[in-house]
Amino acid sequence: MNKNIEQKLLDKNTNPTSMRILVYDFLKQQQIAMSLSEIESHFYKADRVTIYRTLKTFEEKGIVHSIQENNTTKYILCHDECDEKTHKDWHLHFYCKICKQTTCKEDFTIPQNGSQNYRIDEIKLFGKGICENCLKESLQ
Ligand SMILES: [Zn+2]
Ligand SMILES: [Zn+2]
Ligand SMILES: [Zn+2]
Numbered sequence: 001m002n003k004n005i006e007q008k009l010l011d012k013n014t015n016p017t018s019m020r021i022l023v024y025d026f027l028k029q030q031q032i033a034m035s036l037s038e039i040e041s042h043f044y045k046a047d048r049v050t051i052y053r054t055l056k057t058f059e060e061k062g063i064v065h066s067i068q069e070n071n072t073t074k075y076i077l078c079h080d081e082c083d084e085k086t087h088k089d090w091h092l093h094f095y096c097k098i099c100k101q102t103t104c105k106e107d108f109t110i111p112q113n114g115s116q117n118y119r120i121d122e123i124k125l126f127g128k129g130i131c132e133n134c135l136k137e138s139l140q
Pocket of ligand 1 (some may be wrong): 001062063064077079082083084087088089
């Protein structure tokens with residue numbers, strides 16, 4: 001299993017240190033975006049700075065993308081298309097007011113302009129509402 005993660009990190013030009021493998025493995029198991037504190041609480045032996053640096057490296061290498069949510073930054077894994085040069089996570093990030101979870105909504109993407117004479121490095125699309133699960137529960 002760790003062999004796969006090692007390979008994933010190598011594919012993204014990232015040296016697979018044991019800390020990076022652990023953080024990647026943890027994020028891989030999450031369906032939702034996680035804040036630094038949430039990630040930290042799973043790694044009680046590692047200090048916050050190390051985890052923070054790992055996440056920053058991941059972000060630079062196109063492994064995770066971050067979501068700004070009020071005053072918190074949350075992290076979630078990217079797809080394979082992202083790399084060191086560009087993130088291609090051009091989809092909606094959705095915050096549920098009931099379960100307070102943030103997820104990627106990839107069926108809701110930002111339309112891309114055909115014009116090539118400018119370069120967009122970052123677009124943020126953030127929505128708040130009630131997620132599928134909470135909505136279902138509220139109807140029962
Ligand atoms: Zn990305
Ligand atoms: Zn919800
Ligand atoms: Zn996303």
